[in-house]
Amino acid sequence: MPAYIALLRGINVSGQKLIKMVELKQMFEQMGFGRVQTYIQSGNVLFESEDSKAALRTRIEQRIQEVFGFDVTVVIRTVEQLEYITNHCPFEADPTSAVEKVYIALLAEEPSEVNIAKLLLCTSEIDEFQLSSSKLEVYILCRQSIRKSVFTNNFLEKKLGVAATTRNWQTMSKLTVLGKALTTES
Structure with missing residues (x-):
């Protein structure tokens, strides 16, 4: 059975959109997904399903609204896509740096060519970014805190015109x- 990762945008941040991972896991199990597991409080759920990615996103977003009472954007990737994303990161943070970090913004859908062009015009004297070959991820190298970076999740969403969620390396x-x-235990 295909394995997926659901990445929820903007939950458990600053006391907003609070979801306990135990409850989120139970919700996924009640939806009929197999081998459900969560990782940390930012809303990362691994699971198995025969459904398509598009169908999964719609079902999960609707169910979160029903169960928890608020809208949450869900970004879906297969485990194979996730492995490809991490294996093809163009950046490597300096391991001796206390602040330099790599982040990956995962886009809910492919942005338009016009919006990609807008993003590609953006620069920073400090941080760098690169769009993935699939145009569904933005790799970010922050040489200072992500909070001080130009390339925040909200900035990327505004420039690209699509929802996104960002995770650290x-x-x-x-x-x-x-x-x-x-996938190896299946």
């Missing part, structure tokens, strides 16, 4: 490991 790496374990 450590989270993406761990999700890849968990996803590989899920």
